[in-house]
Amino acid sequence: MPKFLKSTVGKVNTTFGFFTLTVVLFWLKTYIAYKTEFTLGVKGPVQEFILFLNPFPTAIVLLGIALYFRGRLKYWLMMIIDFLQTSWLFANILYYREFSDFMSAGVIKSSGAASNNLGKSLTQIIHGTDFLVYADVILLILLLAFKVIRIDPRPFKLRYAATLTMIGVALFAVDLGMSEHDRSDLLTRTFDNNYIVKYLGLNTYAGYSFYQTEKESATRAKASSSDMKSVLAYLKKNQADENVQYFGKAKGKNVFIIHLESFQQFLIDYKSDGKEVTPTLNKFYHDSSTLSFDNFYHQVAQGKTSDAEMMMENSLFGLPTGSAMTQYGSSNTFQAAPAILSQKGYTTAAFHGDVASFWNRDNAYKSWGYNYFFYSSYYKEKSDYSIGYGLKDKIFFKDSVKYLEQLPQPFYAKLITLTNHYPYTLDKQNQTIAKTKTGDSTVDGYVQTARYLDQAFAEFISYLKKAGLYKNSMIVLYGDHYGISNNHRPAIAELLGKKTVTNYDLAQFQKVPFMIHADGIKGGVNHTYGGEIDALPTIFDLLGIKNKGYIQFGTDLLSKQHNQTVAFRNGDFVSPTYSKIGSTVYDSKTGEKLTDMTAEQKQSVKQMQNHVTTELSLSDRVIQGDLLRFYTPKGFKKVDVSDYSYKVNKTLQSLKDVQKQKKTSVLSKRDGKSSESLYKTDAPELSDSDSNSDSSSSSSDSSDSSSNSDSSSDASSNSDSSTSSSSSAESSSSN
Ligand code: GP9
Ligand code: MN
Secondary structure (H helix, E strand, O other), rough: OOOHHHHHHOOEEEEEEEEHHHHHHHHHHHHHHHHHHOOOOOOHHHHHHHHOOOOHHHEEEHHHHHHHHHOOHHHHHHHHHHHHHHHHHHHHHHHHHHOOOOOOOOHOOOOHHHHOOOOHHHHOOOOOHHHHHHHHHHHHHHHHHHOOOOOOOOOHHHHHHHHHHHHHHHHHHHHHHHOOOHHHOOOOOOOHHHHHHHHHHHHHHHHHHHHHHHHHHHHHHHOHHHHHHHHHHHHHOOOOOOOOOOOOOOOOOOEEEHHHHHHHHHHHEEEEEEOOOOOOHHHHHHOEEEEEEEEEEOOOOOHHHHHHHHHHOOOOOOOOOOOOOHHHHHOOOOHHHHHHHHOOEEEEEEEEEEOOOOOHHHOOOOOOOOOEEEEEHOOOOOOHHOOOOOEEHHHHHHHHHHHHHHOOOOOOEEEOOOOOOOOOOOOOEEEEEEEOOOOOHHHHOHHHHHHHHHHHHHHHHHHHHHHOOOOOOEEEEEEEEOOOOOHHHHHHHHHOOOOOHHHHHHHOEEEEEEEEEEEOOOOOEEEEEEEEEHHHHHHHHHOOOOOOOOOOOOOOOOOOOOOOOOOOOOOEEEEOOOEOOOEEEEEEEOOOOOOOOOOOHHHHHHHHHEEEEEEHHHHHHHOOHHHHHHHHOOOOOOOOOOOOOEEEHHHHHHHHHHHHHOOOOOOHHHHOOHHHHHHHOOOOHHOOOOHHHHHHHOHHHHHHHHHHHHHHHHHHHHHHHHHOOOOOHHHOOOO
């Protein structure tokens, strides 16, 4: 053996040499697993570097603990720690294969609801080769046992051990710093477990998950059924009666909930460069059968889309920080719209062109009782089909039809659009209106992606008409949150044709569309003040479902008793009379600051503030204390998440089976002939020769494409990296 090799091999017989070998082997297999077992959506050299680096810091710190011990003990401790880390890796490889998500501490702790029937399926998902992750641990143990590697019994110098710990901590700081730079608010906004692993590694994710679960279970444990009493007392006083004129007017119809990503109310009837930006949505807004609200505000905080979804379908507020859907979506009891409606005979389905794990939708939707969830794996993917977080809207709507037509009617279908998302980039071929010219590059593309969304909506609506779905459906549209954050004051002023914008103007800028269309309802523009929290009681009114008895914090916008004080998540509010932003009160009629308030005015503002603070804190108590587990509405059956699976093959089979049991789907009504040919799109990506085969692609195509989820998750991270430079500014904005 050459000398240098001999001396290198010889180093393994020292404590430091053995430690280094253990760390490197652990790093290597983790890195291989990252690349082969998980879909982390790594994009660009920075993210690649972070991924390469991230197994090191925690491995050095954790395995380094052993170095503080004496003699042979330090070796065996190192092996035990290595074994534990490896088992966490092993468990996640299996869990990820089934759920496309990482195992959370909640899953381990709870044997019931959150465990997703893991035990049952374990035997089906395990591969013999999975045990290879233990190969290095076993090999090292054998080499030690057979004295091929000799144990160095000398105590390892304390200062060396401490130095190694410090190196580990320093590397962790580097990892964290680079990650925060690439994706700001990584830990506070709790987007997606994939992100934590991609940036900070699997071990850190374990710590993070245990910390979160501990924190949550502490509040959960403290909560009791008596907390529910104060919630019920509040609701008894504050819930509103239905509007008899509208009650049940859309009963029995299908329900479409169309989520207009980042779409603000100001875009309605807005002209840019002399042209209407969103002509179809404008027409829809003014349709005599559309109820449109022009004083409807988003109420989201850090959870953005997920906060909007939480409010729209549960009438519960998102949390002051983080995302309720991510933090509580898997474990809490919910009584959400999909669950309520599916128990009343609706088929419920959510459609979205991003990966399933974003905002923890894959778990939260089960808790909310969604029968089906069609996410990126269900859609055919090609490199130019996606932009930003996922599928382009025109392709998304069109390719949703092959699933939509299989849903037995009446159905409740939520379609979440994506293209009109920050940073509002759109490929040239899809641009049909000029950018605005504020000079703010984040803002100027907004009208282009909004126009694209408008066109995608137009194509979808014309399909609905041809397929006979327009007449027998209630179509609800809403904008989830602002698209242009408050950090862009000069650009906002320019868009609104003002010299400057005040804080009051910015509060008004938080308006988003809320429209409900159904044949036979009296439409018109309604000026009632309200927000996302009020959507569900309003929808229930039209569907003929009384919302009293459900734990919903909003009130029916159509009810005479509706409370028009609209809470922002930070405790500010707007109303038809007074608006409070920060510590300033404004006269809502004039937008002027109220400086010398009368005692009476002060009293009114105080009452409004009280109302806002109370509803926010009670809603938080419901979510943080998981209070709905103590209360089941009359006639409601508690959701059991283990009844649901969103795996592609299972879903496709279930859709086939359901056609035979309930012959009310569009497909059944057309005697099995697909309605996809009725769909007309001008999406340039689909116009090339193979687009024909796309449109005729059968369900089995999409099952193949489940393995393509990589590409969509790549896309999601792509958008992150491309937005990273200014994303901290974006996300720090508030209402
Ligand atoms: C991702 C999409 C975007 O799937 O819903 O969420 P947002 O960034 O708007 O909260
Ligand atoms: Mn959103």
